[in-house]
Amino acid sequence: MTLSASARWALRAVMAAGLVFIYVPLLLVLVNSFNGDRTFAWPPRDLTTRWWSAAWENEGARQALLTSVQAGLAATAIALVLGTMIAFAVQRFEFFGRDTVSLLVVLPIALPGIVTGIALDSAWRSVMGDLGIGKGLFSVVVGHATFCVVTVYNNVLARLRRTGVNLEEASADLGASGFQTFRYVTFPLIRSALLAGGLLAFALSFDEIIVTTFTAGPGVTTLPIWIFNNLFRPNQAPIVNVVAAVLIVLSVVPVWLAQRIAGPSSGVLRGSTDA
Amino acid sequence: MTSLGSYLHRHPRLRLAGLLSAPLLWLVVAYLGALAVLLVSAFWTVNGFTGEVVREFSLANFRTILTEEVYRNVSLRSLGVAVSVTVICAVIAIPMAFYMAKVSKYKNALVIAILTPLWASYLVKAYAWRILLANGGPMDSIFGGPGYGIGATILVLSYLWLPYMILPIYAGLERLPDSLLEASADLGARAGRTFRSVVLPVLIPSVLAGSIFTFSLSLGDYITVQIVGGKTQLIGNVVYANIGAANNLPFAAAIACVPVLIMVIYLVAVRRSGALEEL
Numbered sequence: 001m002t003l004s005a006s007a008r009w010a011l012r013a014v015m016a017a018g019l020v021f022i023y024v025p026l027l028l029v030l031v032n033s034f035n036g037d038r039t040f041a042w043p044p045r046d047l048t049t050r051w052w053s054a055a056w057e058n059e060g061a062r063q064a065l066l067t068s069v070q071a072g073l074a075a076t077a078i079a080l081v082l083g084t085m086i087a088f089a090v091q092r093f094e095f096f097g098r099d100t101v102s103l104l105v106v107l108p109i110a111l112p113g114i115v116t117g118i119a120l121d122s123a124w125r126s127v128m129g130d131l132g133i134g135k136g137l138f139s140v141v142v143g144h145a146t147f148c149v150v151t152v153y154n155n156v157l158a159r160l161r162r163t164g165v166n167l168e169e170a171s172a173d174l175g176a177s178g179f180q181t182f183r184y185v186t187f188p189l190i191r192s193a194l195l196a197g198g199l200l201a202f203a204l205s206f207d208e209i210i211v212t213t214f215t216a217g218p219g220v221t222t223l224p225i226w227i228f229n230n231l232f233r234p235n236q237a238p239i240v241n242v243v244a245a246v247l248i249v250l251s252v253v254p255v256w257l258a259q260r261i262a263g264p265s266s267g268v269l270r271g272s273t274d275a
Numbered sequence: 276m277t278s279l280g281s282y283l284h285r286h287p288r289l290r291l292a293g294l295l296s297a298p299l300l301w302l303v304v305a306y307l308g309a310l311a312v313l314l315v316s317a318f319w320t321v322n323g324f325t326g327e328v329v330r331e332f333s334l335a336n337f338r339t340i341l342t343e344e345v346y347r348n349v350s351l352r353s354l355g356v357a358v359s360v361t362v363i364c365a366v367i368a369i370p371m372a373f374y375m376a377k378v379s380k381y382k383n384a385l386v387i388a389i390l391t392p393l394w395a396s397y398l399v400k401a402y403a404w405r406i407l408l409a410n411g412g413p414m415d416s417i418f419g420g421p422g423y424g425i426g427a428t429i430l431v432l433s434y435l436w437l438p439y440m441i442l443p444i445y446a447g448l449e450r451l452p453d454s455l456l457e458a459s460a461d462l463g464a465r466a467g468r469t470f471r472s473v474v475l476p477v478l479i480p481s482v483l484a485g486s487i488f489t490f491s492l493s494l495g496d497y498i499t500v501q502i503v504g505g506k507t508q509l510i511g512n513v514v515y516a517n518i519g520a521a522n523n524l525p526f527a528a529a530i531a532c533v534p535v536l537i538m539v540i541y542l543v544a545v546r547r548s549g550a551l552e553e554l
Contacts, residue, residue, distance in 0.1 A: 110487065122313050
């Protein structure tokens, strides 16, 4: 479609305005973490790094970070195993109810988080509670893994669709056992899809607050919960500012990694463009 | 090991069962089971005197939701917020995605620029807006408003979910070959006609795919409302209040059925357009 010069300029202006809209709030948090004034008067008058050292010393924030990493790693590990298994089943087999299975995988992310949260909460109370298993880090991992499966599933499924079965059949024809074929042919083929899916799963878990609120046992505080608990306490604001700034800076890491692993479009919204 | 491998090779159904058993056990037991318990408990009640859950079938919760004006208003307000957020996101995202996919020379850089903030924490972004919208804060001193409230909630939710709308639209437009646009122009179509007949059929399923995210994420949100919404109450807040302070899990479950029902209707409605494949 040949666009007139003015149409091009209009689109360019919308794009620029959109990027400003997206980035200004994030920059504000970064600048504010150096704001020396306790009331965060705007514009900041004196800049300081003392909040950064104060945040580093903060025991609550550190503990919360540790909990978040633990929950994220455990949920990602489960999601990697389950997501890959479903992807293989759906892509390599024909069976009754195949569409239902793929819908089931998407459901935890398609339904509002609060529904998943309270469903797991009420089930835990009425089923696991009776078995004597209280809520704790484990229930958080169960909740996170449930909605993380889809990211691995979509990435691996897209990869399996693209690679086909020729290489695996060749491997079997050349006398490799099922295990050898998986180890030397299939796994290397899906490795980068696993990384992209796992990365996305970890990020989803690391950032999750709604399901976490409902599934966390007493004393289990992930980083988002810690931020939320301290958000409305004025004297904690400087530390919250620093933690927020750190999370913004860290968000560059997974994007950079995904770029390195599989090119620009990998992992975009659960790898849908990978297909 | 080898004999097991060849046995499995000769029995594909067994391999399939092996692949599916663990994940389905997890998703059906942990997730569908939980949803089923939720649905069932929506029909229970709480003894107002002892505060204990009465496990007997009753439609009392649903009657309350339908008849009491408070809950009707909260449901309609949440629906209104979700629709507004979806429309705002679509209006901003369509020209941006079109520029990224069809005009710009720096496609990849722009995709990264849109993608990166998606990884920044949800709470951090809501918090940034709390600072921006504060009384005497940047927005207040430049525009004199809007302050905390339902307008701020819609603004911040649109901000949060905008990338979820841009990316599917971009992916859809990216797949539309430029040669089709040129062919349309060569056949004498003006920009408007090309947009209607060539771009729009690709655009609609992508926008609907994006809207599933913006709609569902907005419907269930209660955190952003607490951070920038002032006194605004949405469905999520009512659910949260009934689980926490009021300790009425059955009623919370009943009112949580409202967003589920809305989402199911929505998913069924958009399914025919092929939007689900665009997710």
